[in-house]
Amino acid sequence: MSEPGQIPDRMFNALVDERLSPRVERETRLALEADPQTSERAAAWQRQSEALHAALAPIARESLPLSMMLKLRNNAPPEWHRDPTFWLYLATFAAGIAVGLAIDFAWPTVRIYIGV
Numbered sequence: 531m532s533e534p535g536q537i538p539d540r541m542f543n544a545l546v547d548e549r550l551s552p553r554v555e556r557e558t559r560l561a562l563e564a565d566p567q568t569s570e571r572a573a574a575w576q577r578q579s580e581a582l583h584a585a586l587a588p589i590a591r592e593s594l595p596l597s598m599m600l601k602l603r604n605n606a607p608p609e610w611h612r613d614p615t616f617w618l619y620l621a622t623f624a625a626g627i628a629v630g631l632a633i634d635f636a637w638p639t640v641r642i643y644i645g646v
Contacts, residue, residue: 537561542572546579 537558544550545558562569594602 537568537572542575545572546575 541550541554541558545555550558562572
């Protein structure tokens, strides 16, 4: 945290959403205990978050319309084993390895012919 008594909004948001690491949460709660005005502000954020969750919970539980589910299914990225680009990259890599090994194997013979 920056300095005691100065907790940025992003920290309040992360604290209310329970997304802080244990160490940072402990430091933030200690800072809140030291400053009653900031502590009241955090409590207001918590009440606001709980009110929003309560108000929007029924909407969040609704199932998606069929048209939206079909759009999401059609726009889903292809799985890696069905992606032709993946196999093209893999084949190119394997061909490069094969050519490199062939050159390494044939190099002593090639040196004799070219006089190196």
